[in-house]
Amino acid sequence: MKWNKRKLTDRIMSGMSAACVIIAIIPLVSILYTVTINGISAINLDFLTQLPRPVGEPGGGLGNAIQGTFIVVGIACFIGLPIGILSGVYLSEYGNNRFGRFVSFVADILTGTPSIVAGMFAYTFVVLYFKSFSAFAGGVALSVLMIPIVTRTTEESLKLVPGSIKEASLALGIPKWKTTLYIVINTGKSGIITGALLAIARISGETAPLLFTSFGNMFWANGLDKPISTMPVQIYTYAITPFPDWHTKAWAGALVLIVLILVLNIGVRFVTRRKYAM
Amino acid sequence: MKDRKLSFFLKSKFSGDNIFEGAVGLFAIGVLIIALLLFGELYLESGLSRNAFGFGFLTGSIWDPVSEVFGALPFIFGTLVSSFLALVIAVPFSLGIAIYISELAPGKLRAPLSFIIELLAAIPSVIIGLWGIFILAPFIRDYLAPPLSTYLGFLPLFQGPMYGLSMLTGGVILAIMIIPITSSISKEAIQTVPIYQKEGALALGATGWETIRMSVLPYARSGIFGAVILGFGRAIGETMAVTMVIGNSARISGSLFAPSYTMASVIANEFVEATSKLYISSLLEIGLLLLLVSVIINIIARILVSKLLRVEGGGRA
Numbered sequence: 001m002k003w004n005k006r007k008l009t010d011r012i013m014s015g016m017s018a019a020c021v022i023i024a025i026i027p028l029v030s031i032l033y034t035v036t037i038n039g040i041s042a043i044n045l046d047f048l049t050q051l052p053r054p055v056g057e058p059g060g061g062l063g064n065a066i067q068g069t070f071i072v073v074g075i076a077c078f079i080g081l082p083i084g085i086l087s088g089v090y091l092s093e094y095g096n097n098r099f100g101r102f103v104s105f106v107a108d109i110l111t112g113t114p115s116i117v118a119g120m121f122a123y124t125f126v127v128l129y130f131k132s133f134s135a136f137a138g139g140v141a142l143s144v145l146m147i148p149i150v151t152r153t154t155e156e157s158l159k160l161v162p163g164s165i166k167e168a169s170l171a172l173g174i175p176k177w178k179t180t181l182y183i184v185i186n187t188g189k190s191g192i193i194t195g196a197l198l199a200i201a202r203i204s205g206e207t208a209p210l211l212f213t214s215f216g217n218m219f220w221a222n223g224l225d226k227p228i229s230t231m232p233v234q235i236y237t238y239a240i241t242p243f244p245d246w247h248t249k250a251w252a253g254a255l256v257l258i259v260l261i262l263v264l265n266i267g268v269r270f271v272t273r274r275k276y277a278m
Numbered sequence: 279m280k281d282r283k284l285s286f287f288l289k290s291k292f293s294g295d296n297i298f299e300g301a302v303g304l305f306a307i308g309v310l311i312i313a314l315l316l317f318g319e320l321y322l323e324s325g326l327s328r329n330a331f332g333f334g335f336l337t338g339s340i341w342d343p344v345s346e347v348f349g350a351l352p353f354i355f356g357t358l359v360s361s362f363l364a365l366v367i368a369v370p371f372s373l374g375i376a377i378y379i380s381e382l383a384p385g386k387l388r389a390p391l392s393f394i395i396e397l398l399a400a401i402p403s404v405i406i407g408l409w410g411i412f413i414l415a416p417f418i419r420d421y422l423a424p425p426l427s428t429y430l431g432f433l434p435l436f437q438g439p440m441y442g443l444s445m446l447t448g449g450v451i452l453a454i455m456i457i458p459i460t461s462s463i464s465k466e467a468i469q470t471v472p473i474y475q476k477e478g479a480l481a482l483g484a485t486g487w488e489t490i491r492m493s494v495l496p497y498a499r500s501g502i503f504g505a506v507i508l509g510f511g512r513a514i515g516e517t518m519a520v521t522m523v524i525g526n527s528a529r530i531s532g533s534l535f536a537p538s539y540t541m542a543s544v545i546a547n548e549f550v551e552a553t554s555k556l557y558i559s560s561l562l563e564i565g566l567l568l569l570l571v572s573v574i575i576n577i578i579a580r581i582l583v584s585k586l587l588r589v590e591g592g593g594r595a
Contacts, residue, residue: 009487010485010487013487014486014487017377018382021383024398027454031406034413035408035409083309086301087302091306094303100306108580109580110309110312110316112515112575114542114569117515117565120319121319124320124323125315125319177298177299204402205405207402207518208546239522247412261401
């Protein structure tokens with residue numbers, strides 16, 4: 001009798017764990033489903049290439065927001081990738097000391113920075129200085145979020161490079177810096193690229209840091225020192241209006257953004273998984 | 279003779295190795311500088327508000343931009359309650375997911391399942407917010423709130439009218455957003471449990487569940503605790519999705535059905551419109567608080583997680 005009760009508990013708890021997984025997947029499925037269903041009808045060539053129109057006027061698109069997202073993310077990469085990757089190289093190859101471990105720890109903590117705080121930082125640091133919202137300020141805000149991620153992923157992927165490869169190179173009389181540059185980085189290349197792409201996917205969807213840095217713009221980008229429209233901010237602006245027409249645009253924008261990000265994510269994982277399987 | 283000494287000196291100090299190490303080291307210092315600037319800027323720029331209100335800023339419940347009285351209590355309350363609510367919902371689910379994926383699922387399902395759960399973390403906050411406004415909020419208003427107020431309506435938590443945008447909706451959406459991180463780190467913690475620990479329990483005749491409860495979970499305790507704290511940190515800093523569904527009303531209410539306001543959402547909503555210096559400075563002080571809290575939470579969580587992994591000797595968190 002007692003044995004049965006124990007077995008029953010075992011079954012029930014196992015079933016409940018499985019149920020947790022299923023319930024947790026429901027929101028994901030629902031999000032993907034509703035974004036697709038509500039967004040797909042509004043997507044056409046005009047939507048991807050035209051400027052937004054005032055409410056009530058049919059047509060128009062998010063062309064400038066798509067352009068702006070690429071520009072702002074591009075600036076973030078321009079600032080963030082060199083700092084992130086090279087500091088990661090330092091931490092993995094020269095960072096086995098107190099300073100290195102401290103930097104690594106700080107980078108770890110920085111990955112938890114609330115994104116809106118990064119936006120405030122870029123506001124006080126860049127916007128107040130140039131006295132204008134700008135694409136550049138948006139890029140700075142996103143790079144603050146990007147750098148710690150890239151630093152840590154680079155460090156981790158270079159640490160996976162087998163010591164024997166490094167020793168082989170050093171034994172041939174090749175100096176350490178050349179070994180690092182040509183052997184270690186080359187071997188850990190795919191890990192670095194994976195980390196960079198995942199960081200790009202993460203920042204492309206960020207809204208909060210852009211609200212008061214790159215701000216928004218109803219026209220095409222006209223310089224890095226001017227406010228610029230981005231997809232996430234445009235989706236937010238459309239979503240909180242009371243106009244059904246703009247809601248549809250928000251869903252369509254969300255679909256474009258989600259496809260972009262999921263392609264980056266899934267693509268990266270497939271590439272790396274094949275790598276590890278070998 | 280002197281020449282050779284000098285060239286030897288130059289060679290040893292300015293060798294390719296030293297130059298390279300110094301160059302990449304500069305970038306590593308760059309990471310520290312960013313951290314310092316982040317704090318420094320927010321600290322300096324919030325000086326006006328810190329001088330004007332002192333500690334009263336944390337306990338004042340009046341937020342009135344017109345007469346320039348700023349107290350952050352309603353936002354601190356909203357952030358803490360919504361994040362705590364998110365934990366109450368997310369932790370049991372995350373544990374279930376972590377246990378299922380690391381202990382119970384068939385081998386072939388494990389990687390795809392954790393990938394799908396983590397995919398949720400890749401979806402931009404603003405899109406989750408969009409879904410929250412149009413799908414989740416009406417769902418909670420029509421299907422979750424009525425039974426709650428019918429059966430648990432005697433609790434002050436579930437009283438009053440429910441319009442969809444509320445503390446409850448904010449908590450649920452935060453729970454959805456922190457499940458990926460809490461479950462994946464709990465899973466890592468559970469995976470560090472040595473096999474003999476489990477075999478011992480099984481050999482004593484324990485069922486699968488008893489093994490998990492008595493030998494796996496206690497061993498992974500500190501890592502799971504770290505995962506929960508990390509989830510809390512995420513919930514506190516989360517901005518867009520919460521801003522879109524929590525109702526944005528700076529009133530402290532005992533009911534989860536009432537709209538609320540969080541620290542991050544007041545910044546998102548009011549920063550652009552803030553006109554006076556004191557107003558901006560007050561918002562920056564909220565930002566500074568947010569940063570401080572999330573840094574402290576992250577430090578605690580990292581220590582808890584890495585302690586477990588170090589004991590096991592398997593890599594760092």
